[in-house]
Amino acid sequence: MNKLLLSFFCVLLFSFGYSQHYFEKNSVEEQMEDFKIFKTTILECHSGIYDYNDSASLAYNFYKLENALSFRSLSKIEQLALYSKFVSTIKCIHTIAYHKDFFINNLKAKYKLPFDVYFLNNSLRSKKDYINGIDTISKYDRITAINKEPVSEIKDSLYQFISSDGNNMTHKDYYLKNTFLFYYFLYKPQELDFELEYIHNGDTMTSVFKAVRKERKKQKGKNPYERIKFKISKKYNYTHLILSDPLRDTREYNKAIKKIMRRTISDSVSNLIIDLRNLPGGFSQETLMRYFIKEKMIYESQSYTDINSATHKKHFINRLNGEFWASKFLSLVAKESQNNHQELTPQKTKYEGQVYVLINGGTVSAASNLASFLKEWANAIVVGEESGGGYKSFNTAGGVLQLPNSKIRVDVRTLKGINKVRNEYEADGVTPHYVIKQSDYFDSKNDNQLRFVIDTLIHGN
Numbered sequence: 410m411n412k413l414l415l416s417f418f419c420v421l422l423f424s425f426g427y428s429q430h431y432f433e434k435n436s437v438e439e440q441m442e443d444f445k446i447f448k449t450t451i452l453e454c455h456s457g458i459y460d461y462n463d464s465a466s467l468a469y470n471f472y473k474l475e476n477a478l479s480f481r482s483l484s485k486i487e488q489l490a491l492y493s494k495f496v497s498t499i500k501c502i503h504t505i506a507y508h509k510d511f512f513i514n515n516l517k518a519k520y521k522l523p524f525d526v527y528f529l530n531n532s533l534r535s536k537k538d539y540i541n542g543i544d545t546i547s548k549y550d551r552i553t554a555i556n557k558e559p560v561s562e563i564k565d566s567l568y569q570f571i572s573s574d575g576n577n578m579t580h581k582d583y584y585l586k587n588t589f590l591f592y593y594f595l596y597k598p599q600e601l602d603f604e605l606e607y608i609h610n611g612d613t614m615t616s617v618f619k620a621v622r623k624e625r626k627k628q629k630g631k632n633p634y635e636r637i638k639f640k641i642s643k644k645y646n647y648t649h650l651i652l653s654d655p656l657r658d659t660r661e662y663n664k665a666i667k668k669i670m671r672r673t674i675s676d677s678v679s680n681l682i683i684d685l686r687n688l689p690g691g692f693s694q695e696t697l698m699r700y701f702i703k704e705k706m707i708y709e710s711q712s713y714t715d716i717n718s719a720t721h722k723k724h725f726i727n728r729l730n731g732e733f734w735a736s737k738f739l740s741l742v743a744k745e746s747q748n749n750h751q752e753l754t755p756q757k758t759k760y761e762g763q764v765y766v767l768i769n770g771g772t773v774s775a776a777s778n779l780a781s782f783l784k785e786w787a788n789a790i791v792v793g794e795e796s797g798g799g800y801k802s803f804n805t806a807g808g809v810l811q812l813p814n815s816k817i818r819v820d821v822r823t824l825k826g827i828n829k830v831r832n833e834y835e836a837d838g839v840t841p842h843y844v845i846k847q848s849d850y851f852d853s854k855n856d857n858q859l860r861f862v863i864d865t866l867i868h869g870n
Contacts, residue, residue, distance in 0.1 A: 439814035440478040456825035457804035461500040493570040528585040554606035567592040575837020580797030583770030647680035656691030663696040679762040690774025701787035710750040725808040764789040773798040780839040796839040
């Protein structure tokens, strides 16, 4: 997956035949038709449109988007950049703009730079050695500027294209790790050559790197999800639990959770490390959460906007999709019910040991909700970096709106969930008690965050 993401931007930048499709333009009239459909649908259907915006700021952002679209005829890439900027101001991690032909997860890349890059801990680096005459770059060389613009300034410009709950920067950095050049393309789509300034063997170098054609390798199939992993160390008195990706809620999955927790409790393991790093969400983890409460409680309340009576409902695609049907049903049920909340009942045997939670910018959606719950109700000590998902609330479900002329797609979220939290924090994500950065290198074997929990917090070394 990472190789696909890293190479994604390539067709967009360097395919001189096929890529011209991305620079096809719409008329101003077509652009304004799309805008009106988009604005009406967002205001009617988005469940959390005012979570982080007041009416004035929202109106101003709509005004900027409308002005840009009405000024001149724009290419599809230019329009996508504008819609991405607007969508990011909603500050909802589940609301994103993309295009039917060049979505970040499924574009078939044909061209790329002769070496890959990654962005980590505020630094852009080469992922491997590359030598071609006088143009030489080594693995881990730090790139400081692209076409004379400092990477630090480019990064700030790229943030505006990435959606995150509450304008969460750790999540934006997480996305940039493997897709920096894709967002750079949205930022400056016309640039074909890269003059890179970089640090090589302690010296500042400048070279121009051109794209090369790469044959697309057939992607090997992968398991539909990664199963639960766990390690019980009696010697060091901890259980390290890595939940599945994505989070599951099946009979088999919950049976495995119960088995792991029973072993942890019966073996008197007094430290439980729950690893939620890089988890993109999935289903709520009620089975696990019940081991940390003493009495029945409401852990989440929900509300729904009405997708059934949307003015432009015909422009929602994939209407046979389960999420769309669930959104239609839930919005109807919500009208009849005054009790839209999720309840949690305790397990007979409670885990009494110390809980530690590992999180980072890739901890989102249901995984972030779980981290929020564990911090609040299991008195967990949280280590790592701020979670990508929200601490207090989230927006999900809904449908995919496709604008008829540009074919730009926007995920419109119709369900709003409120986590039961007692504390308020300035940041919107789950904030760690101990901020520990990962290694600066993408292939490092050193797990700074896990080692800090085991060596410092559990054993006090």
